[in-house]
Amino acid sequence: MNVIDESGILAISTRLQRLSDQLRKDGTLIYKANGIDFEPKWFPVIYTLHLKSILSVVEIASEIGYTHPSTISLLKELEKEKLIRSKRDKADERKRLIQLTAKGQELIERMQPVWKIMVTCLTDLTNTQNNLMQAIIEVEQQMKRSGFFERAERIGPVT
């Protein structure tokens, strides 16, 4: 990965994705090694339902920052695993309300120690001179002020 490492900031999107993938793959292995049948991609949904207990599809999507079709496909998997269940909202027939099942809640209990280990390891890994988590938060704030495209428009277009 010589060239990409050296091409600097232009390949930052590639670098971010590579890091994300590595962490996710290890996440899968860590759950497995601890005897837990859980995929990292499910975390945002499950964690959201853990905190909020009952939400509609679109509410979950908005909490986790995914599109609703992506959320629907995660919910399908989780329903198949019997970790969540859903019912129509009687007050608004368009909505489907999602909740954890007892199995889902138990799984969360069993995952607590694993999450604790993960937090420790991730904190360790990222606790360097420039803190990755903080850097992400800071860049997201910068982008909220003015995004990459908007900034480029302001400088360019090259005539």
Place this chain on the structure above:
Amino acid sequence: MNVIDESGILAISTRLQRLSDQLRKDGTLIYKANGIDFEPKWFPVIYTLHLKSILSVVEIASEIGYTHPSTISLLKELEKEKLIRSKRDKADERKRLIQLTAKGQELIERMQPVWKIMVTCLTDLTNTQNNLMQAIIEVEQQMKRSGFFERAERIGPVT
């Protein structure tokens, strides 16, 4: 994205990917706005060939840190765009040697000012208290020492 923002480091893989996607999407728009027909995903291959001029498929894959099938599919697209061409290595009939075409080289010339704008904007965006690029490099170094899974194994498994 309340919950994910607050779930902290456990959702770091999701956060990294989200940021990567946003930057890539804006990258696409910036090329377009500057009248350049180029996709950000092509950057690693094109930039590598710009520096090294002639390489085999596996050499490119290794330089950009992708698997060879991913690289092959990028090369197919680039060949269709006539930005690269390939020929068998006479010394080793297994190898396919890849080079930029004249069109590819011209495109790179035309992209230089856009890359310059991008570098400026990205540097600006990430030049916060905790520098994102530096943070990535530091975390990659940490992971080389001992990865996420390895660290978790050392602490756990929970008995």
Place this chain on the structure above:
DNA sequence: TAATTATATGTAGTTAACTACGTAGATTTG
């Protein structure tokens, strides 16, 4: 030098997100 192993490339299918589009129910407005 024949057999084995390693390397380079290629194909098929998977994954985890996305966009685009469609429908049904709720809300707003002329």
Place this chain on the structure above:
DNA sequence: CAAATCTACGTAGTTAACTACATATAATTA
């Protein structure tokens, strides 16, 4: 209150990476 618009959900198809497997050539070894 009928028509128009908006919101919630769902489906189909795309994307950009991956893994697993297959094949051909090269290199090594018995």
